[in-house]
Amino acid sequence: MKIAAIIVAAGRGLRAGGDTPKQWRPLAGHSSTYFAVQAFVRHPRVSRVVLVMNGADIAAGLWPGGFDADVVAGGETRSLSVRAGLEQVAPDYDQVLIHDAARACIMRDVIDGVIAALQSHKAAAPAVAVVDALWRGTSGHVEQTVDRTGLFRAQTPQGFDLKAILAAHRQFPEGGADDVELARLAGMDVAITPGHEDNIKITLPEDFERAERILRARDGH
Ligand SMILES: Nc1ccn([C@@H]2O[C@H](COP(=O)(O)OP(=O)(O)OP(=O)(O)O)[C@@H](O)[C@H]2O)c(=O)n1
Ligand SMILES: C[C@](O)(CO)[C@H](O)COP(=O)(O)O
Numbered sequence: 001m002k003i004a005a006i007i008v009a010a011g012r013g014l015r016a017g018g019d020t021p022k023q024w025r026p027l028a029g030h031s032s033t034y035f036a037v038q039a040f041v042r043h044p045r046v047s048r049v050v051l052v053m054n055g056a057d058i059a060a061g062l063w064p065g066g067f068d069a070d071v072v073a074g075g076e077t078r079s080l081s082v083r084a085g086l087e088q089v090a091p092d093y094d095q096v097l098i099h100d101a102a103r104a105c106i107m108r109d110v111i112d113g114v115i116a117a118l119q120s121h122k123a124a125a126p127a128v129a130v131v132d133a134l135w136r137g138t139s140g141h142v143e144q145t146v147d148r149t150g151l152f153r154a155q156t157p158q159g160f161d162l163k164a165i166l167a168a169h170r171q172f173p174e175g176g177a178d179d180v181e182l183a184r185l186a187g188m189d190v191a192i193t194p195g196h197e198d199n200i201k202i203t204l205p206e207d208f209e210r211a212e213r214i215l216r217a218r219d220g221h
Pocket of ligand 2 (some may be wrong): 100153154155156177178179201203
């Protein structure tokens, strides 16, 4: 099986704040995008990596290179950025892994779990089960306890049969929360694989410190 990876890095990171989009800010000596791309370039089963960037970030030279990855311009939404990446992957690839550049701490086991599940499924994605009690609240007050049974927190990389996910994106150009949502809209069954608590998405300002701690605790970053 020929596997490609798409790293989406074209967002503006508004919730994280700062002058520079979160995926380009200094993180453990590099950037979140650097670590995300590195994880897939180094993976022995992945033979092509496509990095999707905002056009202005490409023009500003934010990607320092140094890895064998194709760079392509993204779109206004995450789904449009993924679509741009998918259109760039050569049709002789069988499967594609779609990953957020904002998930710098992605680890080998999580990627391996998705690839293993793709041997028997057309779609597979990592997640962690919700273990805390869940509340619905308004104006700082608890209104209701929500049943957590069967609830998961979705992560990336989300993996797919290339032709099937490309067809799903073409069928639903309005997009969705993530590629799993589009796959399900197109009728695909999606297997849940083990995620990891450290595979965080840098979303809020405080997430940088946590990501930095996780990365610095690893050897040879
Ligand atoms: N138009 C977009 C929007 C998002 N992304 C990417 O999708 C990933 C996950 O999205 P999210 O965390 O929501 O990033 P942003 O959209 O940048 O964040 P925010 O919503 O806070 O602005 C990120 O790596 C982001 O760069 C993208 O490639 N193109
Ligand atoms: C794809 C994703 O990372 C799964 O957790 C997520 O959907 C990204 O976007 P969000 O805007 O933070 O929901």
